Amino acid sequence: MASSLTKDSVRPGTPGSEKTFFGHPRGLATLFMTEMWERFSFYGMRALLVLYLVAPAAKGGLGFAAATGAAIYSVYNATVYLLAMPGGWIGDRLWGPRKTVAVAGTIIMIGHFLLAVPVQACFFVGLVFIAVGSGLLKANISTMVGHLYPDRNDARRDGAFTVFYMGINLGAFVAPLLIGWVADVTNWHFGFALAGVGMALGLGQYLLGTRHLSPISSQVPQPVDAAERAALLKKAGLWAAAAAVFYGVVVATGSFTIDWVLWPLSLMGLALPAFYFTRMRRDKELTADDKSKITGYVWFFVVAAVFWMIYDQSGSTLNLFANDHTANKLWGFHFPASWFQSLNPLFVMALAPVIATLWIKLGHRNPSTTVKFALGLVGIGVSFGVMMLAMGAASGDAKVTPLWLCAVYLIQTVAELCLSPVGLSVTTKLAPQKYASQMMGLWFLAVTAGDCLAALTQLVVGDSFLSTTSFAIQGVIAALGGLGFLAYRKKVIKLMGDVH
Structure with a gap:
């Protein structure tokens, strides 16, 4: 699809005359298609999510109460945007935007295919994968659009983001129609699998088209030094251990319900902005x-x-x-x-x-x-x-x-x-x-x-x-x-x- 929208240079070596995508650098086609397919997978899955959560077991769903299903959806959506901040940090300090997006697409694809497995545990693990992958991708793919225009005064820059934005909405528009129809005529899990196929297509064309991206996108702007990396790993390990101990006790006492996840995450989503503003x-x-x-x-x-x-x-x-x-x-x-x-x-x-x-x-x-x-x-x-x-x-x-x-x-x-x-x-x-x-x-x-x-x-x-x-x-x-x-x-x- 992208190749049919590009045009070969008629003056090789002349700036602005290289192979283009609607008059923009060829790399915009790669990012446009990646974002379109990622949004296809995300919005297609999202259109089914709450319906699957509340559908009775007789209809292939998980049978949650409507309020609980809606709360799971809300917390999941909140987590995607919450993880955009650490996702941006990873792109800036550890891997660089190009590698981060490749890893993100892989994680998202795996997550969607986990949703397609008719096992409840796989479903929730899949949601975690998609949330983490979406957070990694969201913060970095837009950055790479900007990298295509080293001159901040390039007149094409604003237009590039408009084209990119259309990719988002095109994927979001088509996904519920196609994935919703597949789930309706077959079952929920085929719908989730189709979302995974969409992300796989997006990831495949991204990996094939990375040569068209700016070399800057491969660089790590502010690499983490060894001391900082060790300190971060130590803090992350302590928090992970604390969470494991806490939830281990909750599970061992037979008290665990989905509310033990929903309430802490919801309160954290309100506390973090207050913390950042105060700081x-x-x-x-x-x-x-x-x-x-x-x-x-x-x-x-x-x-x-x-x-x-x-x-x-x-x-x-x-x-x-x-x-x-x-x-x-x-x-x-x-x-x-x-x-x-x-x-x-x-x-x-x-x-x-x-x-x-x-x-x-x-x-x-x-x-x-x-x-x-x-x-x-x-x-x-x-x-x-x-x-x-x-x-x-x-x-x-x-x-x-x-x-x-x-x-x-x-x-x-x-x-x-x-x-x-x-x-x-x-x-x-x-x-x-x-x-x-x-x-x-x-x-x-x-x-x-x-x-x-x-x-x-x-x-x-x-x-x-x-x-x-x-x-x-x-x-x-x-x-x-x-x-x-x-x-x-x-x-x-x-x-x-x-x-x-």
């Missing part, structure tokens, strides 16, 4: 202006965490609603519930250029970052207001029209496009020089914090999390939070100093 605020090397900007950024982080708490329930709460309360028939056509997971990437591909053009057309009237964040949070709250109405319409055994979920995903996509792209931008602007990379990691931790909030909510309220009351409360909290942030924005802008 940075107390750094005596930072100026008063740096600390003020970090304080301002905390507000953006909190808004983002609440946003992702609701948004990321698309694969859990909304997926369960699609399966249990939504008619899987539209205009005479029957389809699996997992197909709804393709709506968001479809809407993103359709609306992202429109929203980006709108911001440009508005010129000096373009809303500030604080206003866009507020709009995103209000929008995600409105989406759960619509879900409240949909849940009310699905009372008893009635199944509602699929158009309810179509409307919800459309609203959520518009809200995402208001908040997510500018979140990356404001992170880079407010980060002190000393913490430039770590602040980007903190942005990903906002997703972790949001998913952990969702998991804790699901564990506390039980199966009533899928109710009109739950949708209403979460929607009102988000909408009021967005309005509150809008009202407070002048104080936040003041904390931001010279950043606008």
